[in-house]
Amino acid sequence: MSGRVEYEPASVKALLAEMKDTAELLIDLSYSAVLHGSADVAAEVLELEEQMDVLQMRARMSLLMAARNPEDAEALAPVLGVVGAAEKISDAAGDIAKVVLEEVGVPDAVRSALPEAVETLVRAELAPDSRWAGATLADANLETETGVRVIAIRRGGDWILNPGRDTDLRAGDVLLLRGPEPGVADVYEGATGDAYEPPEPPAQEVADLERAVDSLVTMKNMSELAVDLSYGAVLFDSTDLAEEVVALEAEVDALKSRFEAWTLRAAGRVDDPVSLRGLVHIATATEVISDAAVEISEGVLRGLDTHVVVQEAVEESDEVIVRVDVADGARLAGATLGDEQVETATGMRVIAVRRPGEDGDEWVVQPGPETAVRAGDVLLAKGTRAGAERLREFAG
Template sequence: MDPGEVKYEPVSVKAVLSEMKDTAELLIDLSYSAVLHGSDPLAAEVLTLEEQMDILQLKARMSLLMSARSTEDAEALAPVLGVVGAAEKIADAAGDIAKIVLEDIGLPEAMRAALPEAVEVVVRAELADDTPYDGRTLEEINMETETGVRVIAIRQAHPTGKTGWLTNPGPDATLHAGDVVILRGRSEGLETVYETATGEPYETPDAPDPTIDDLGRAVDSIVLMKNMSELAVDLAYGAVLFDSEGVAEEVHELEAEVDALQSRFEAWVLRAAARVEDPISLRGLVHLATATEEISDAALEISEGVLRGLDTHPVVAAAVEESDEIIVRLAVGDGSTLADATLAERMVKTETGMRVIAVRRPDSAADGNGGEWVVSPGPTTELHAGDVIIAKGTRAGAERLSELAGDPREFE
């Protein structure tokens, strides 16, 4: 659809902001996967989603402009416009990453061979007319339990010819022939799911041997940049949701780290260019580093209102709470399952599906924003009573995690 065709209509700003958040997060994932796996189909889906984001941001801006009737309204809504603009910048950066693949700007063909084994594959699959998945819910298919493959998004095909994206679909989501599903998992599981979905065998493209000695280090840097930019965005939304200056400051630190990583990565590309026959083949890596830095800048913009002492507008917090993947803050209680144990020992990710993105150690600060922050904790991170954890995942997972933490809540 041409964004010029969009006209004002009354919409829920909360719903639009929530959809923009989910779309931005999916865009980051798909764009980097397209680059790492050299996938034109994934890159094309990124551009489709980027067009959708253009429409969403126009609707959000129109509704916000209609809402401002006084200087007080303008002051309250300014940070909301910042969040809208930041989500759009993330989409633009993701689109730039996708174009590296679609326009053959320049990437080493052997990147797939240098991928760490821990990196899961993301694949696009269109459901065939005779697929056994047709008309069944994800709960009925039980795909993730049986194969380890997760459906992270569905582009639904409608009889009218219109399509719509469903990000982070829940167990009640129903698949239909003609839908496009985005799958994440290991190759062995994907082979089974892809063939069942499309009726065609899943073929892993052969990757040529690396012609650059330390290409593996470059790929590791790309994966690290992706993880850091995703974390910055997650923490930025967490800072807005919980009006936490401490979390917002961590976003600021992450943005500075991404800047430094970008500089080192670009220096590596320039040195590598002297050792390859065609230096132009590395041009896309420079584009990738630039786009990553833009994503971290956008994350900082999301949290800027908190850093400047502006109150979070309720509509933004509500939008984050109602997005497909929610962000929760829970306190670890005395005697709880998580107290005095590591994340690995309690198998938090396996048991709940939640990803702990930050932990705050307690201190005596009266405002609750003090204490040491542990950003992107790992399996060996130990939790103690009084720690505050910020985690991201589904509502069902959040309820399970709250039980483990001894901080029972209901997430509707």
């Protein structure tokens, strides 16, 4: 990374909140770059990784300045752990992106077998003559009209993470767009003036390699969920959530072993076994992400009080994590998440359900549309503050 980073007074809370949002976006972008074979998105990952390096350095400087005695050092040590874990996530995401940029090798058949559930993600630079240049996201109304979300904007050297309705769009902005491919194609053309050209599927499919897609998506989902739950554990000082993070990390380890075994078996069935080495890189980086999630929640696991600055940073990040109790007679009580179209209607993604029971709490991680919700359940969800209020209305 180029450039000298000098100390300047800064809010540790604000730095931690930005690091959290940046780390989560990095995970999403890096896997999307691989799954869609996008060098443009991979390049944005490295740009964002460089910003994370600056953030973590500034956070470490501010924490060192704040520690004036042994008691301060003891209280701030877990905060340094959170900073270090976010940096590890950033580095792992960069390693995943380099699989695309350095052509380490991912079989084309992997991308051709992408499930429909994995949305398209593209990078689009807003042209000066675009009808959206100078408009706000509310004016453009992209998500309602096309199903496409602007998940981040790079403006020169600055990033706008999780842009909202009032965010203005300017010529030269680099937009990261996510949504169904037909909608993405329309928005890409409207933003850049050029036609969207999706990557061509390979002419020949290799059936043995198609299983890699499920493995990649599962590993990505599990590592991302582990990170979400780790921040939830910190926010709610929840040992139960922290233990779920540990269980997820163990599952990712087991999945990595199966993934490596599959790759070695596949090596004898492909013309160029070297083309499979990117899969090993991805598995290794994914394991690092899940390990970092454990580090974020380690203070909770060890019975240490979560420093208030970390809790406030999680609360004030662009995407909030909320805990919602489902009341008797609530709209959600007795329904499934799919019945009520919770994610579409509220903009909140339920990342876990805790169900109190006589023999201890039961946890449902990675709940899907078919997951039934009962009165007394506790929902952990991630999304915008406005969405959180709508979710509370569904559950109250």
